[in-house]
Amino acid sequence: xxxxxxxxxxxxxxxxxxxxxxxxxxxxxxxxxxxxxxxxxxxxxxxxxxxxxxxxxxxxxxxxxxxxxxxxxxxxxxxxxxxxxxxxxxxxxxxxxxxxxxxxxxxxxxxxxxxxxxxxxxxxxxxxxxxxxxxxxxxxxxxxxxxxxxxxxxxxxxxxxxxxxxxxxxxxxxxxxxxxxxxxxxxxxxxxxxxxxxxxxxxxxxxxxxxxxxxxxxxxxxxxxxxxxxxxxxxxxxxxxx
Amino acid sequence: xxxxxxxxxxxxxxxxxxxxxxxxxxxxxxxxxxxxxxxxxxxxxxxxxxxxxxxxxxxxxxxxxxxxxxxxxxxxxxxxxxxxxxxxxxxxxxxxxxxxxxxxxxxxxxxxxxxxxxxxxxxxxxxxxxxxxxxxxxxxxxxxxxxxxxxxxxxxxxxxxxxxxxxxxxxxxxxxxxxxxxxxxxxxxxxxxxxxxxxxxxxxxxxxxxxxxxxxxxxxxxxxxxxxxxxxxxxxxxxxxx
DNA sequence: CCAATCCGAATTGTCGACAATAGAAAACGG
DNA sequence: CCGTTTTCTATTGTCGACAATTCGGATTGG
Numbered sequence: 001x002x003x004x005x006x007x008x009x010x011x012x013x014x015x016x017x018x019x020x021x022x023x024x025x026x027x028x029x030x031x032x033x034x035x036x037x038x039x040x041x042x043x044x045x046x047x048x049x050x051x052x053x054x055x056x057x058x059x060x061x062x063x064x065x066x067x068x069x070x071x072x073x074x075x076x077x078x079x080x081x082x083x084x085x086x087x088x089x090x091x092x093x094x095x096x097x098x099x100x101x102x103x104x105x106x107x108x109x110x111x112x113x114x115x116x117x118x119x120x121x122x123x124x125x126x127x128x129x130x131x132x133x134x135x136x137x138x139x140x141x142x143x144x145x146x147x148x149x150x151x152x153x154x155x156x157x158x159x160x161x162x163x164x165x166x167x168x169x170x171x172x173x174x175x176x177x178x179x180x181x182x183x184x185x186x187x188x189x190x191x192x193x194x195x196x197x198x199x200x201x202x203x204x205x206x207x208x209x210x211x212x213x214x215x216x217x218x219x220x221x222x223x224x225x226x227x228x229x230x231x232x233x234x235x236x237x238x239x240x241x242x
Numbered sequence: 243x244x245x246x247x248x249x250x251x252x253x254x255x256x257x258x259x260x261x262x263x264x265x266x267x268x269x270x271x272x273x274x275x276x277x278x279x280x281x282x283x284x285x286x287x288x289x290x291x292x293x294x295x296x297x298x299x300x301x302x303x304x305x306x307x308x309x310x311x312x313x314x315x316x317x318x319x320x321x322x323x324x325x326x327x328x329x330x331x332x333x334x335x336x337x338x339x340x341x342x343x344x345x346x347x348x349x350x351x352x353x354x355x356x357x358x359x360x361x362x363x364x365x366x367x368x369x370x371x372x373x374x375x376x377x378x379x380x381x382x383x384x385x386x387x388x389x390x391x392x393x394x395x396x397x398x399x400x401x402x403x404x405x406x407x408x409x410x411x412x413x414x415x416x417x418x419x420x421x422x423x424x425x426x427x428x429x430x431x432x433x434x435x436x437x438x439x440x441x442x443x444x445x446x447x448x449x450x451x452x453x454x455x456x457x458x459x460x461x462x463x464x465x466x467x468x469x470x471x472x473x474x475x476x477x478x479x480x481x482x483x484x
Numbered sequence: 485c486c487a488a489t490c491c492g493a494a495t496t497g498t499c500g501a502c503a504a505t506a507g508a509a510a511a512c513g514g
Numbered sequence: 515c516c517g518t519t520t521t522c523t524a525t526t527g528t529c530g531a532c533a534a535t536t537c538g539g540a541t542t543g544g
Contacts, residue, residue, distance in 0.1 A: 022321055061527080068310065098352075098401055099401065106340070159337045161337040164315075265498080266497070266498085303497080322525090
């Protein structure tokens, strides 16, 4: 016998053990992560009912979440045809990275202007700590740390809109970062580059910090792109998960 | 006797005379414009049923549109409390403008690199034409032309993501632009500034174009902000429309 | 054998209904 | 008279249902 969907969704939450997140935001977060990780096949239509069934909710919260993700650029939409996972588009990544570079340069410059010595020291220490424990982290965790380094600087810039946009870009190029991290697991150029950026910030050397940031991003993006072009990166994993 | 809502919405479309736009996108566009023009009282809650009644649709398309507008930064949202019109926040405008400056600088630089001579000539001609007919335009039309000038450059940059972000910023600072246009109706500094930018682009003088763009934006924003701070601008109009 | 046309199944678009929640008003107690 | 608790009302969150549309396969004609 069927229990009401509402009940089952409650049960589901209970089953997830102490996760009292409202279903709306939860659904949004889950779908978002799926899109970030290319868990939908590129360019394939996203079936609303199927997704709804999988997440144990009705189509309403699904559609709301999908609509939001459209404006965030994670998926696309065509009237009467539905939502589509974006394909992996090299030009898109290049464009986003170009934007990212100027925003991150501005970000460090503002942070150098506005952050306190304590803030910058904390940043450097946090990163040093991360570097020291790098081996203990999974690739996913390392990717998250990489992203966090940049986001922390954006926060220190004092410009919340700038931070917001960079976060938006991050979610869209998440996959590229993942490639980089997995590829260079041991080859720790990223780590020293971040360290040097932090040092330049502490020295309040805006031009140097901006240049380091610029190079850091362009090099890693170019590297990731060449990996992609050589077909060495698996874009998505076709899982028959529950 | 009540006709089905679907029918009445069809009738509504027919009544609007040759406007066969689907209701979903139409609703989104209308609400978006309302938000852009601060037709909701700042910081006030947006009542879904009221809005639905006014636009002759059910709450579903309303909510979808509102969700999208949240991610675009035009309105805010709190779980179980609903959607709120953003207040007019000076710091937000300043932050957005700061971002806008770096993006527009990048925009001109890329356009200078990539656009053809014809493209740039067309830009300059179009603007010259606009200037010549400036007196015939309403303030709203002039504002639109101002926005279009910048968007055209963004398109010429060849970076669609850049253009997209600038469009997003534009919708959020639309009100500030409107202030500027209404204030300087006759004082045509904007017109000559745009003209000079176009000329610098034709001359392929990237540094000069970028600098002009930078100054153009910072000056107009600073000017608009002082107008706002002096309380000379009416933020919204309380209309008891239909 | 291929192209165009026509169905029928699958999917989206929108709706009205109901449950859960928040906020306001009323009742209560000090 | 003021602060707290309770009740009530207005609003949001989610759902299932149905209409409109699209897509793929079968059918037909060349």
